[in-house]
Amino acid sequence: xxxxxxxNRIVQFLLDRYGIKSPAIRKGIGDDAAVIQPRNxxxxxxLTTDMLLEGIDFRQEWTTPRxxxxxxxxxxxxxxxxxxxxxxxxxxxxxxxxxITERWIREFYSGLTEPNSAKGxxxxxxxxxxxxxxxxxxxTALGESTNRRVLYRSGGRPGDLLYVTGILGKSAAGLNxxxxxxxxxxxxxxxxxxxxxxxxxxxxxxxxxxxxSGLVHCMMDLSDGISMDLPRMCAASGVSAEIRLDKIPxxxxxxxxxxxxxxxxxxxxxxxxxxxxxxxxKRQLLEMNYPSGFTKITPRGEMIRGEGTVWVVESGKRRRRxxxxxxxxxxx
Amino acid sequence: xxxxxxxNRIVQFLLDRYGIKSPAIRKGIGDDAAVIQPRNxxxxxxLTTDMLLEGIDFRQEWTTPRxxxxxxxxxxxxxxxxxxxxxxxxxxxxxxxxxITERWIREFYSGLTEPNSAKGxxxxxxxxxxxxxxxxxxxTALGESTNRRVLYRSGGRPGDLLYVTGILGKSAAGLNxxxxxxxxxxxxxxxxxxxxxxxxxxxxxxxxxxxxSGLVHCMMDLSDGISMDLPRMCAASGVSAEIRLDKIPxxxxxxxxxxxxxxxxxxxxxxxxxxxxxxxxKRQLLEMNYPSGFTKITPRGEMIRGEGTVWVVESGKRRRRxxxxxxxxxxx
Numbered sequence: 187x188x189x190x191x192x193x194n195r196i197v198q199f200l201l202d203r204y205g206i207k208s209p210a211i212r213k214g215i216g217d218d219a220a221v222i223q224p225r226n227x228x229x230x231x232x233l234t235t236d237m238l239l240e241g242i243d244f245r246q247e248w249t250t251p252r253x254x255x256x257x258x259x260x261x262x263x264x265x266x267x268x269x270x271x272x273x274x275x276x277x278x279x280x281x282x283x284x285x286i287t288e289r290w291i292r293e294f295y296s297g298l299t300e301p302n303s304a305k306g307x308x309x310x311x312x313x314x315x316x317x318x319x320x321x322x323x324x325x326t327a328l329g330e331s332t333n334r335r336v337l338y339r340s341g342g343r344p345g346d347l348l349y350v351t352g353i354l355g356k357s358a359a360g361l362n363x364x365x366x367x368x369x370x371x372x373x374x375x376x377x378x379x380x381x382x383x384x385x386x387x388x389x390x391x392x393x394x395x396x397x398x399s400g401l402v403h404c405m406m407d408l409s410d411g412i413s414m415d416l417p418r419m420c421a422a423s424g425v426s427a428e429i430r431l432d433k434i435p436x437x438x439x440x441x442x443x444x445x446x447x448x449x450x451x452x453x454x455x456x457x458x459x460x461x462x463x464x465x466x467x468k469r470q471l472l473e474m475n476y477p478s479g480f481t482k483i484t485p486r487g488e489m490i491r492g493e494g495t496v497w498v499v500e501s502g503k504r505r506r507r508x509x510x511x512x513x514x515x516x517x518x
Numbered sequence: 519x520x521x522x523x524x525x526n527r528i529v530q531f532l533l534d535r536y537g538i539k540s541p542a543i544r545k546g547i548g549d550d551a552a553v554i555q556p557r558n559x560x561x562x563x564x565l566t567t568d569m570l571l572e573g574i575d576f577r578q579e580w581t582t583p584r585x586x587x588x589x590x591x592x593x594x595x596x597x598x599x600x601x602x603x604x605x606x607x608x609x610x611x612x613x614x615x616x617x618i619t620e621r622w623i624r625e626f627y628s629g630l631t632e633p634n635s636a637k638g639x640x641x642x643x644x645x646x647x648x649x650x651x652x653x654x655x656x657x658t659a660l661g662e663s664t665n666r667r668v669l670y671r672s673g674g675r676p677g678d679l680l681y682v683t684g685i686l687g688k689s690a691a692g693l694n695x696x697x698x699x700x701x702x703x704x705x706x707x708x709x710x711x712x713x714x715x716x717x718x719x720x721x722x723x724x725x726x727x728x729x730x731s732g733l734v735h736c737m738m739d740l741s742d743g744i745s746m747d748l749p750r751m752c753a754a755s756g757v758s759a760e761i762r763l764d765k766i767p768x769x770x771x772x773x774x775x776x777x778x779x780x781x782x783x784x785x786x787x788x789x790x791x792x793x794x795x796x797x798x799x800k801r802q803l804l805e806m807n808y809p810s811g812f813t814k815i816t817p818r819g820e821m822i823r824g825e826g827t828v829w830v831v832e833s834g835k836r837r838r839r840x841x842x843x844x845x846x847x848x849x850x
Contacts, residue, residue, distance in 0.1 A: 196623060196646055204631065204641045210606070211642055220642035222607060225662065227559035235658060237611040237645045274542070275554060279569040279656045291528060299536065309536045310543055310552035313569045314528055319651030324611045326567060326658035330557070 194418070216422070217339050218265040218406055219329065230336060232329040234265035240320030248364045251290045253384040254323075255297025261409065262327040263305050263388035264458040268407035269336050270397020271329030273307035273390065279324040281317035305390045335397045337405040337462070342423030346403050346463035347485040349472075350435060351392050354412060355447055356382040358454025359440035366443070375439035386458040392480045393460055401472045405462035411455040413508050416496050419461060426492025429508070431500045433486045452508065463489055526750070548754070549671050550597040550738055551661065562668060564661040566597035572652030580696045583622045585716040586655075587629025593741065594659040595637050595720035596790040600739035601668050602729020603661030605639035605722065611656040613649035637722045667729045669737040669794070674755035678735050678795035679817040681804075682767060683724050686744060687779055688714040690786025691772035698775070707771035718790040724812045725792055733804045737794035743787040745840050748828050751793060758824025761840070763832045765818045784840065795821055 197216060206214045212221035212230055219234035238244060238258050249257075263273050278298065282291070299309055307327055360383030363376055371377045389407070396402045404423055408415050412429070420427050436447040464472050469485070476483060487499075496508040529548060538546045544553035544562055551566035570576060570590050581589075595605050610630065614623070631641055639659055692715030695708055703709045721739070728734045736755055740747050744761070752759050768779035796804050801817070808815060819831075828840040 196620075199620075199624070200627065200641075200644075204627070207640055211640065214640075214642045215644070217643075220607070220609065222642065222660075224556040224559040224563055225561055227556040229557055231556055231563065233607070233609060233643060233658075233660070235609040235611050235643065235645050235656075237613060237647050237654070237656060239613055239647060239649060239654070241650050242613075242648060275552070275565070277552065277565060277567040277658060279567050281569060281571055281574075281654075288528075288531075292531070295532065295536070308539055308543065308546075309532075310546045310554065311549075311565060311567065312532075312547070313567050313656075315569050315571060316574060317571060318573050322569070322571070322613070322654055322656075324567075324569060324645075324654075324656030326565075326609060328554075328565070 212336070213338060218268040219271070221269070221336055230331040230334055232266055232269055232271040232331065232336070233326065234262055235324065235326040236262045236265070238323045240322070246321070249384060251293035252297035255294040256300060256303040256385050258323045258325055259298045259303045259307070259327070260386050260388050261458065262325045263303070263307060263390065264386070264407045264409065266327055266329035267388040267390040267393035268405055268460060269329070269338070270393050270405070271331055271336065272394065273305045274328050274330050275310045276304065276307045276325055276327040277310060278312035280312065281315040281322040283317050283320060286321070302387055305388055332394065332398060337397045337402055339404055339406045339419045339422035341404040342419060342425055342463040342489045343403060343465065344425055344489055344491045346465050346489040347469055348427060348429065348461065348463055348487040348489065349483045350408065350459050350461050350486055351389050351483060352457070352459040352481045353435045353437050354408065354457050354459060355440065355450030355454045356437040357386060357456040358450040359437055359445050359447070360384070361456070362440070362445050363443060373442070375442065379437065379440060383456065386456065388458060389460045395477060395480070396460070396462055399472070399475065401464055401468040403463045403465060405460055408457045408459050408461050409455060411453045412451070412461065413453045413496070414455070415461060417494055420489070420496060421494035423489065424493070425489045426495040426497065427487055427489050428497045428499050428505065429487030431498055433484065435486070544668070545670060550600040551603070553601070553668055562663040562666055564598055564601055564603040564663065564668070565658065566594055567656065567658040568594045568597070570655040572654070578653070581716060583625040584629035587626040588632060588635040588717050590655045590657055591630045591635045591639070591659070592718050592720050593790065594657045595635070595639060595722065596718070596739045596741065598659055598661035599720040599722040599725035600737055600792060601670070602725050602737070603663055603668065604726065605637045605659060605661050607642045608636065608639045608657055608659040609642060610644035612644065613647040613654040615649050615652060618653070634719055637720055664726065664730060669729045669734055671736055671738045671751045671754035673736040674751060674757055674795040674821045675735060675797065676757055676821055676823045678797050678821040679801055680759060680761065680793065680795055680819040680821065681815045682740065682791050682793050682818055683721050683815060684789070684791040684813045685767045685769050686740065686789050686791060687772065687782030687786045688769040689718060689788040690782040691769055691777050691779070692716070693788070694772070694777050695775060705774070707774065711769065711772060715788065718788065720790060721792050727809060727812070728792070728794055731804070731807065733796055733800040735795045735797060737792055740789045740791050740793050741787060743785045744783070744793065745785045745828070746787070747793060749826055752821070752828060753826035755821065756825070757821045758827040758829065759819055759821050760829045760831050760837065761819030763830055765816065767818070
């Protein structure tokens with residue numbers, strides 16, 4: 187009896203065994219969200235679920251109940267944004283140890299239901315339980331497609347340009363501040379990093395625009411770091427990728443508290459930015475039409491022939507394999 | 519700052535604050551499942567979520583991974599059955615401590631996906647996480663209405679007869695065997711009780727038939743014991759109820775291992791039978807047409823004017839209030 191060595195391996199087992207078995211399932215296990223087709227409905231429904239555990243995903247000392255609620259729903263909504271869906275509804279399972287006050291619960295639910303966290307999704311149910319071992323949160327969010335246009339992780343082709351929204355490594359820089367005992371952020375950039383860590387906002391508007399544009403081959407959200415997530419997109423698309431280190435959108439201010447911004451951008455995780463691939467022929471069309479109110483985008487790399495490997499290109503150096511150093515729950 | 523004293527109170531707070539806010543929500547917080555209406559779809563979608571925690575809801579020593587998977591999905595499917603819905607899809611969030619083997623996971627998922635546990639619902643996604651504190655399972659199940667006929671907890675009226683499917687207290691008798699150290703059940707009735715505890719089957723066929731019949735005013739499933747669940751149905755319907763002790767369908771065999779069958783039937787929980795109310799004028803129609811292949815039903819009590827109180831009637835005695843002695847996660 188072997189012990190589990192990686193989350194990807196379990197997901198692969200589940201995919202092999204419990205893959206799509208019904209025409210009502212457009213997408214099952216293995217993407218950011220499942221896509222189903224209710225009978226005679228105009229649109230697809232998208233379903234995603236994410237769990238947050240005290241001591242693993244958060245610490246009570248570092249977060250307020252409002253921040254915890256905010257982040258718990260935001261990470262689920264991000265999965266819907268990554269497929270271009272409109273958030274509609276969500277349910278919350280919450281297990282709490284004795285000692286949690288009614289005020290804590292009120293603030294938690296208040297964070298869950300803010301416009302910037304839930305992005306329009308309405309709370310419709312859940313489950314409550316007593317816990318002997320810390321707080322546990324499990325959320326399921328439902329989204330709806332627009333004109334049945336949904337983007338998957340698969341669909342990328344060799345030659346596609348790789349884009350990301352926003353900046354990478356900011357959330358990890360905020361986590362670093364917490365880990366090194368920074369209780370009150372002093373500078374503006376420290377506040378920004380802490381905010382990115384506790385109050386991430388799903389890129390719903392950009393996700394929807396990109397899905398509707400017809401210019402994008404595939405998309406996903408960056409939750410575990412580009413070094414973990416890009417290989418997943420490559421594997422789903424049956425390609426490899428090259429990323430250019432000088433093009434990675436880093437958060438340079440984190441150098442001031444002794445972080446390596448590039449390291450955090452590649453392996454940090456929890457940025458909840460969008461990663462997407464666009465054919466080279468559509469580059470101009472994309473960059474001309476992409477709304478100026480959204481985060482600026484430029485190509486960060488491209489997809490190449492191969493079998494799921496991500497290469498790092500640095501000027502004046504030989505290309506190297508980007509080892510998978512992002513966060514994997516099942517790696518010790 | 520007060521400590522929480524009851525699950526019902528938290529649910530009431532959520533209901534007051536996050537009640538229905540959209541015409542797409544037919545039913546939100548506070549019933550067995552939420553009921554939503556996808557755009558232009560023929561049918562409603564129903565959504566329910568339930569959490570199972572090691573040390574609270576189960577112990578690893580007492581259950582095999584297959585049994586655990588079976589029960590985890592069955593308790594969710596039971597919520598759909600209680601509204602008359604057809605189970606369609608489900609997602610699973612699973613957090614496991616190190617030391618859980620790949621074989622354990624395979625068997626857990628095998629229990630999750632059996633015909634008698636999932637009742638046709640297909641696994642479409644989920645989340646995996648490492649846990650420092652035991653196994654945690656959170657499942658969200660989706661069902662579909664038939665002809666938009668859905669039964670709620672509300673809708674019962676004074677004079678309605680109260681029915682339950684099957685026998686009550688069998689699962690609690692099985693739990694009692696486990697708690698008193700019975701590793702291998704000896705008699706047929708012990709095996710039956712253990713089976714009821716570990717492998718409960720949602721009453722989907724009966725639930726669907728009852729919803730389609732047009733004879734039923736309201737329905738719910740019995741998960742926390744009739745002494746906890748009936749007051750919830752009464753409160754939702756704005757009535758009180760009287761139950762006749764001699765009519766409660768008990769599991770008398772549990773006397774052989776020193777249980778009080780009536781006590782377990784009233785307060786035991788985890789039977790996952792259906793509780794429903796039918797107007798007196800429809801009694802004959804119901805009992806004549808109810809399929810003979812389903813568990814036999816006879817009236818166990820009736821709804822009366824009042825505000826959510828459940829009274830117990832025993833021949834030759836004054837009626838008494840049925841104190842709420844079922845399982846409440848938040849009562850110490």
